Amino acid sequence: xxxxxxxxxxxxxxxxxxxxxxxxxxxxxxxxxxxxxxxxxxxxxxxxxxxxxxxxxxxxxxxxxxxxxxxxxxxxxxxxxxxxxxxxxxxxxxxxxxxxxxxxxxxxxxxxxxxxxxxxxxxxxxxxxxxxxxxxxxxxxxxxxxxxxxxxxxxxxxxxxxxxxxxxxxxxxxxxxxxxxxxxxxxxxxxxxxxxxxxxxxxxxxxxxxxxxxxxxxxxxxxxxxxxxxxxxxxxxxxxxxxxxxxxxxxxxxxxxxxxxxxxxxxxxxxxxxxxxxxxxxxxxxxxxxxxxxxxxxxxxxxxxxxxxxxxxxxxxxxxxxxxxxxxxxxxxxxxxxxxxxxxxxxxxxxxxxxxxxxxxxxxxxxxxxxxxx
Numbered sequence: 001x002x003x004x005x006x007x008x009x010x011x012x013x014x015x016x017x018x019x020x021x022x023x024x025x026x027x028x029x030x031x032x033x034x035x036x037x038x039x040x041x042x043x044x045x046x047x048x049x050x051x052x053x054x055x056x057x058x059x060x061x062x063x064x065x066x067x068x069x070x071x072x073x074x075x076x077x078x079x080x081x082x083x084x085x086x087x088x089x090x091x092x093x094x095x096x097x098x099x100x101x102x103x104x105x106x107x108x109x110x111x112x113x114x115x116x117x118x119x120x121x122x123x124x125x126x127x128x129x130x131x132x133x134x135x136x137x138x139x140x141x142x143x144x145x146x147x148x149x150x151x152x153x154x155x156x157x158x159x160x161x162x163x164x165x166x167x168x169x170x171x172x173x174x175x176x177x178x179x180x181x182x183x184x185x186x187x188x189x190x191x192x193x194x195x196x197x198x199x200x201x202x203x204x205x206x207x208x209x210x211x212x213x214x215x216x217x218x219x220x221x222x223x224x225x226x227x228x229x230x231x232x233x234x235x236x237x238x239x240x241x242x243x244x245x246x247x248x249x250x251x252x253x254x255x256x257x258x259x260x261x262x263x264x265x266x267x268x269x270x271x272x273x274x275x276x277x278x279x280x281x282x283x284x285x286x287x288x289x290x291x292x293x294x295x296x297x298x299x300x301x302x303x304x305x306x307x308x309x310x311x312x313x314x315x316x317x318x319x320x321x322x323x324x325x326x327x328x329x330x331x332x333x334x335x336x337x338x339x340x341x342x343x344x345x346x347x348x349x350x351x352x353x354x355x356x357x358x359x360x361x362x363x364x365x366x367x368x369x370x371x372x373x374x
Contacts, residue, residue: 024374084117157351184232191248310364
């Protein structure tokens, strides 16, 4: 059977709340049977990315609150969560400044792997990752709602539901464990430290300034990393203006590891207990973990809802294959090509590879039926 994907378009044809995207989304949730996924009175994580300082194009709190209210109406007990992306205390401050608080959302905002990022449990993964640590508040949950702000990503290409599951559900490291059981292993499957080209390096220190744990220094003008502190997040390589740093992994291996990470998270749930919501709004070229926000590369397209992560990300890329890049964005000079989406062309990598790997592992189907609602 084809996976069902509900599509709420961003356009509005009347000057009425019910005609706008927020109103259409609220009406959809009121008519949608969440009890098919969530049982009465259970505690339910609403997984999302909380952003970073300067990354203001995340999911707007109004939409998150609508999901919180819908889960409460089951009735169940929701909490909004993500694993630690920057030091935990700072991440909670970032969430507060973005409008994600108990007061605004009507639900607690909780770090899934604790304030220090090491409250996690090791589970079996695939042949590449071997074993990874899953954030405990996600690992222990029976059902979950995954809210994804669709955006680009330097390695995953598409920051969609699968990437949200994998790099957001897999924690930094288990307690008393190492980064090799955390999400950083996805980036470092072919080495344990960043590859530095001294001849290219201009000593601009951009890599040092963006490191979330201050693990990079330049004593005697030599790139030096504290291996014990390093999270292996790869942000230093992303910001290097002269490509003097490189993550030790190929695109193909990373995409396989990304799918394995998502499967490890999904294996902690029974089937059909997760609902995915992709927000195709303010779609910037970079991940929300970067401390900035670039102009959106395409016009807002709306919201997709499904219980199949492969299908919803496939539909997302299909939509992004049919639209025009926005002027004055990083994608403005791109010429769209048949079968290619805007993020794959922008990052010059095949974004569908992660979907093929995920489908191969049985995470879902790329065959879907798109149902327009509202």
